[in-house]
Amino acid sequence: ILNVEQSPQSLHVQEGDSTNFTCSFPSSNFYALHWYRWETAKSPEALFVMTLNGDEKKKGRISATLNTKEGYSYLYIKGSQPEDSATYLCALGDVDYGQNFVFGPGTRLSVLP
Amino acid sequence: DAGITQSPRHKVTETGTPVTLRCHQTENHRYMYWYRQDPGHGLRLIHYSYGVKDTDKGEVSDGYSVSRSKTEDFLLTLESATSSQTSVYFCAISEKKREVYNEQFFGPGTRLTVL
Numbered sequence: 001i002l003n004v005e006q007s008p009q010s011l012h013v014q015e016g017d018s019t020n021f022t023c024s025f026p027s028s029n030f031y032a033l034h035w036y037r038w039e040t041a042k043s044p045e046a047l048f049v050m051t052l053n054g055d056e057k058k059k060g061r062i063s064a065t066l067n068t069k070e071g072y073s074y075l076y077i078k079g080s081q082p083e084d085s086a087t088y089l090c091a092l093g094d095v096d097y098g099q100n101f102v103f104g105p106g107t108r109l110s111v112l113p
Numbered sequence: 114d115a116g117i118t119q120s121p122r123h124k125v126t127e128t129g130t131p132v133t134l135r136c137h138q139t140e141n142h143r144y145m146y147w148y149r150q151d152p153g154h155g156l157r158l159i160h161y162s163y164g165v166k167d168t169d170k171g172e173v174s175d176g177y178s179v180s181r182s183k184t185e186d187f188l189l190t191l192e193s194a195t196s197s198q199t200s201v202y203f204c205a206i207s208e209k210k211r212e213v214y215n216e217q218f219f220g221p222g223t224r225l226t227v228l
Contacts, residue, residue: 106155
């Protein structure tokens with residue numbers, strides 16, 4: 001079973017702070033990486049689909065980078081707002097697993113007003 | 114929003130009873146998944162389907178079975194529910210376009226409590 005790790009497990013920041021967290025994964029059979037945002041009592045929603053080493057994606061104040069050779073992806077949030085409070089999941093696509101992405105445990109972000 | 118519904122949304126049942134959860138999609142996506150969400154484990158794959166009548170086991174399939182007789186419906190059955198199966202169950206769908214497995218779209222979840 002693939003081991004996808006995310007750090008930190010949880011994070012508390014003040015409104016306006018910028019923050020980032022990490023998704024680490026084995027890189028030998030990398031296929032794609034997805035980032036999801038998961039608000040409490042809702043369903044996960046996709047943020048980014050990343051496939052190429054060096055990929056950088058951006059959506060508003062949230063951006064992500066990908067390093068497939070060393071097996072990590074960073075998610076950055078600039079100027080955090082209370083509505084950014086959620087759990088952020090990464091999911092790894094591996095060639096040997098086909099369409100089944102392996103989810104990390106998530107980073108829970110709380111933005112305090 | 115992707116057209117995915119789950120039913121029921123909440124269910125309380127007793128140990129030993131059979132339970133079936135339904136996932137229905139209107140997106141005509143080929144791939145469908147059942148996950149369970151548990152504290153400390155995130156999302157874990159129970160079973161998945163890659164087409165009508167084509168299903169396979171995921172990471173935590175013991176005690177669960179699935180069926181997919183139509184593209185739009187994916188059923189998850191607990192043959193004899195146990196307390197360890199108390200969880201929130203999410204259905205998801207995805208598609209493959211131009212050799213890329215796209216992101217998954219999730220249903221609203223079903224909260225199951227087994228007493």
